[in-house]
Amino acid sequence: MTTAPARPAAGDLAELRALKRSGELCGAADRVRTVLGALGDPVDREAAGALLGARAARTALAASGAFTPVPLALLASATADPVPPLLTTALLAEGVQPDTATTGFNQWRFEILTGAPTLREHGPAVTACLLDDSAVFEKVTDPLDADEVVARCAAFPAELAAWLDAYDRHVGTLAVLNTVPLGAARRDRWVDYATRARVEAAWQRMNAAVLDLAERPNTVVLSVDAVAERGGARWAATDRMRHIAAHAYGQEFLDAYAREVARVVLARLGRAKKCLVLDLDHTLWGGVVGDDGVGALKIGGAFPGSAHRELQSLAKDLSRQGVLLTVCSKNDEAVAREAIDTHPEMLLRTGDFTAFRANWDPKPGNAASMAAELNIGTDAMVFVDDNPAERGLMARQRPEVTVVDLPADPAGYASAVASAGFFNQLRLTDEDRTRGEMYRARAERERLRETVTDVEDYLRELGTEITVEEYGPLNGARIAQLFGKTNQFNLTGVRYGADELARRVDEGTAAFFGVRVTDAFGDNGLAGALALVREPDGAWLIENFVLSCRVFSRSVEDAIVGLVLRAARDAGAPAVRGRHVPTAKNGRFADFYPSLGFAGGQGPDGDFRHDLTQLAELPGWVRVGPGEGAFHAP
Structure with missing residues (x-):
């Protein structure tokens, strides 16, 4: 926000x-x-x-050209007309323009079980299916028969699983379901407490089984209670709206639900935020360290110190899940670092931060310089500062930075950051969990660069090694994440979801690969991904190639394509084609393929072609680990 x-x-x-x-x-x-x-x-x-x-x-x-288009779909068991415009508002505010297809009233089951004619034609990247208790009770003949209701609760999760199976067959993209709340109009019909408790217990078991469906690939399950709490609203529609418009959910809840689905869409598009930018005085601790001294800071113990420590604890947990932590504070740097590293109640130490700005410069400029240092966009940053004036300045000068509107009471700081969901991911990967360590290792590499005057000497001392890994169950989530989140070195802008990767591999229409990069300072994880297809003339097409910004400028990309060329030549392919489709962020790589000996790029499809007759030497400072020659086109 x-x-x-x-x-x-x-x-x-x-x-x-x-x-x-x-x-x-x-x-x-x-x-x-x-x-x-x-x-x-x-x-x-x-x-x-x-x-x-x-x-x-x-x-x-x-x-x-300022908005990323995305097709979506909404199904529901009750009236949900406000959701598409609410989704439009939530996503346009984040630079994404949705086109949301809907079906008729209570057609959620019929649409999918008849082959999804509306959805297949629309091709949604994400389909949200909003269910209320009518989806359960529509097959109950006597709503006062507790035995029947309990049995229906037990059967409903399996029906949803079968629905998801059909959805996977006919549509095959990300589906968003929800737990089903039990409305008072149904629950309170039972007058004896024992029966009411029995039914509610069965209902809770049903919702637990519905939540378990999130273990399936391409499935997200939202908790209605959690969405309502984050939105600060009761979930149920008013009685009047139930009767007049067949609404099961209230307007405020539908807005909160649309915002949550928008977060899922942003995660699906790789648009989740990466970096938490934290103020110090009155934010990470109570007090002003330059005036009060380290010993007087309020951290932990009684309120308000407990609230500031809670925010630190949240930041620590976010960092363990791949969020980069940075400091942006109006302070003397030596004093700020002393407080962080010596105060006994601090949960965060300077080693937890991947970038540090404690000075008297304007914070929007500091945020931009940290983004440049980390090689991320400022639009990947979330700014947390207790001072409304600083928040307003950031919003005006760096509108692409997400600014958290903190409450006046520090007791709500951690909740405001956590509930916003800026960093939500569909699936967390090992690379996400170690991202902070990777960026700190990157800083060590930069220090090495500063001590070496010759670029080739630096690259040789860095000792970069690449290993090719074919797509599989252990790396599939990370490969999908790379295609989804990489913006700069993304040669075509194509973003494959996990569902599409699995389907095309099963069909044999494409082969996908990840490339692991290690060096003298540690493991960068899977930092590159490649899609290969075989064209009718036998040539290989690099359908898309993405590379994480953290391994730029080391000739890793040259080595990867060099390996593809050698594998294609050895397989008897007549040529390898590559494609560059301009996007808002990949312009600097327009000449990538020509620099490696590819010709063309002027045709209607913009393809470059390498005829494999003369292959340049692989970069001598990039070693190739086990997996060389693993590239192949299906």
Whole structure:
């Protein structure tokens, strides 16, 4: 959630309407995102989404080139009309433009079991299926027969599993389900406590089994209770809306649900945030270290020290799951470091931070310099600062940085950061868990670079080794993550989901590979991914090639393509083709294939071609570990 100057919602909606009427939406993408991010009332958010989801507005925003298009689908067992416009608002604010297909009332089961005619034509990357208790009770003949209701609860999770099987066959992309709340209108019909408790116990067992479905690939299950709590709203619709509009869920809950589905979509697109930028004074600790001294800081113990320590604990846990921690503080650096490393109640030490800025420079500039140091985009950062003025300055000068709107009471700091879900992933990989160590090792590499004057000497001392790994169950999640999250060295911009990778491997229409990179300072993990297909003339096509920014400028990419060329030649292929499709972030690699001896790139498909007659030497400072020659096209 990015803060913006407080203004009446009516003024924000009027501004959006004026931009639409004047035809200026195309050139106002940044302003549109800012306005949408500032809207807090669900009614206003729905109105904004409906306004910007209309055909003319959609066309104008798409023409701006500032939004990533994504097809979505929504199924439901009750009326859920507010969700698509609410999704539009939530995702446009993050630079993503959804196109959400829906089906008729309570068609969630029929749509999939009849072959998904609507969804197959639309091709959604994510399908959300919002269920309420009518999905369970529609097959109950006597709602007062506790035996029948308990049996129905026991059978429902298996029915959902069968539904997911059909969805995988007909659509095959990410599905989002939810636990099913038991409404008061059904629960309170039983007048004896014993029966009511028995049914509720069966209902809770049912929802536990529904949550277990998240173990399936390509399945996310949301807890309705958790979504409602994060949204600060009861889940149930008012009785009047139940009768008038067949709503099972209230407006505020539907807004919270749309935001949660938006987080799932962002994770699916590799748009989850990577870096937590933390202030120190009055944020990670209570007090001002430069004025009060280290011993007077409030950390741990009684409130408010307990609240600041809770935020540190959250940051520590996030770092263990791959989130990069950085410091951005108005402070003297030596004093700040002393406090971090000597205060006995500090949970975080300087070694936990991958970048550190404690100075008197403006924080937006410090954030940008840390992003450059870490080789990430500032749009991957989340800024946490107790000072509203600092938050406002960051929002104005670096609108792409996500700014957490902290409450005035530090007791709510940790909850505000955790509940926002900025760092949510579909699946956590080993590389995610060790990302902080990898970035600290990167800093050591940079220090080595500074001590060596000759680039080749530096690269040889670095001792880089690459190992090719073919796609499989142990590395599939990471390979999908690389395709989904890599933006700069992503030669075509194609993002394969885990579902598509598995399906195409099973079909034999593509081969996927990961490339592990190690060096003298440690293991960078799987840092590259490659997709190969065989074309009708026998040539190999590098359908896409991505490489993590942390291993740029070491000739790793040259070595990988060199291995592909040698494998293709040895397999008797007539040529290897590569493709560069320009995106907003990969322009610096437009000449990558020509630099390796590929010709062409001028045709309608933009393909480059290497005829395999003259292969350049592999970079001498990149060793090839076990797996050389493993590249192949199906």
